[in-house]
Amino acid sequence: MRDFLIYVENALPQESPYFVSKQAIADALGSVAATAEIRSCSANFPDFEALERAHYFVGSGFDTARLKEHGKRLRIIHCTSAGVEKYMPLDWLPNGAVLTNSSGVHGRKGGAFGLMTVLMLCEGVPRHIQNQRLHRWDNRLATGIETKTIVFVGFGALGSAIADRLRPLGAKIVAVTRSGEAGPCADQVFAVCDLDRALSLADCLVVSCPLTASTRGLIGEAQLALLKPGASLFNIARGPVVDTKALVRALLDGRLSGAALDVFDQEPLPADSQLWDVPNLMIFPHISCDDADGYVDRCLSIFADNVSRDLQGEPLRNRVDAVAGY
Structure with a gap:
């Protein structure tokens, strides 16, 4: 039995530089990965049973209503982008959950x-x-x-x-x-x-x-x-x-x-x-800040650090401020 479950949702295919694999999550977590169950799903084919058990969520362009309904146990919802305007207001967040972003990786x-x-x-x-x-x-x-x-x-x-x-x-x-x-x-x-x-x-x-x-x-x-x-x-x-x-x-x-x-x-x-x-x-076709190599790894380094912080009861990095809007 693993200590916690991470639900990864991909809206893009595996060949995309934005695709988040189970291995990338495990690599970012390091030794902590041994205590984690990692589920990776397409946004078009969600695993609601796993999402309902999940403690952590990683994705981008996700359906907030889906998380509100099926993510009641979530503690951290991490967005693999910096902009979070599409998720405002944060009235969809499950009780006890916070939204974090990948600001700083660009x-x-x-x-x-x-x-x-x-x-x-x-x-x-x-x-x-x-x-x-x-x-x-x-x-x-x-x-x-x-x-x-x-x-x-x-x-x-x-x-x-x-x-x-x-x-x-x-x-x-x-x-x-x-x-x-x-x-x-x-x-x-x-x-x-x-x-x-x-x-x-x-x-x-x-x-x-x-x-x-x-x-x-x-x-x-x-x-x-x-x-x-x-x-x-x-x-x-x-x-x-x-x-x-x-x-x-x-x-x-x-x-x-x-x-x-x-x-x-x-x-x-x-x-x-x-x-x-x-x-x-x-x-320029919105390509100024994202790198073809290593972009996801840098996003996941923030997520992995926050998992460690959450498990130790420490303040999280890149927590989105509902009032400021970012």
């Missing part, structure tokens, strides 16, 4: 990807891409990254990872956070209530905050108008944080020199979306 790849993208935006690469399509030679020069002010709306694990890589290149780092506080890699910090002041400083705006009720539509027409003429924008947060229609207008009328989107209101982005053809817009 910093390594997302930081490097963000560095690449900010440098491309500041160097005018969207314009060069557009000119290549038009067979047009335009050799206007850009100023160096050390002359730029990069404003981050959201300065958690992802935003600060990008800033850490930019700072040695001489860029000025400005952070906008809910508390008005940030780590040492920010040169200047504003609270969200002073967002307008921060935006007026931006040569490049990096949107890297969670999607919550208070951040939905946070960057709209009025906010984009506050950016420096010829500024650029990179959204690596969630699509609905930025008003896409307002962004398109700012690109078409030249107020923004370029933009890059890795997230969208609807994903996958429909083939007939206007965005594909907007000048000076770079589109």
Whole structure:
């Protein structure tokens, strides 16, 4: 008889880099795995008997109603992603259960990807891409990254990872956070209530905050108008944080020199979306932060640590705050 049961639910096939295998769970747990029963099921073919006995759940994109009905013994529900907006509000959580996420695992790849993208935006690469399509030679020069002010709306694990890589290149780092506080890699910090002041400083705006009720539509027409003429924008947060229609207008009328989107209101982005053809817009298919190798293992390291903490009665990591929304 094992001491506890872990129920793993996969919405994607085994060949997906997001697939969580029983072996991956066991490897993450280490010696603790000897006391665990691990059940792995497809989201389309659940094992309700096992779910009703389970103490821990691992999955992503899961059906909250299913967990509310069949997961009454669950203590930890771990999401193998950072964004948890789809699970709000947390009124579905079984009594005694907590939701944890995988925030923090995206910093390594997302930081490097963000560095690449900010440098491309500041160097005018969207314009060069557009000119290549038009067979047009335009050799206007850009100023160096050390002359730029990069404003981050959201300065958690992802935003600060990008800033850490930019700072040695001489860029000025400005952070906008809910508390008005940030780590040492920010040169200047504003609270969200002073967002307008921060935006007026931006040569490049990096949107890297969670999607919550208070951040939905946070960057709209009025906010984009506050950016420096010829500024650029990179959204690596969630699509609905930025008003896409307002962004398109700012690109078409030249107020923004370029933009890059890795997230969208609807994903996958429909083939007939206007965005594909907007000048000076770079589109990435939500691939900035996830690694083809080792992503699941990093998510499971948080889960395994929390199992150990739970068994020892210690506070959990990455516990989702129902009030904050992340």
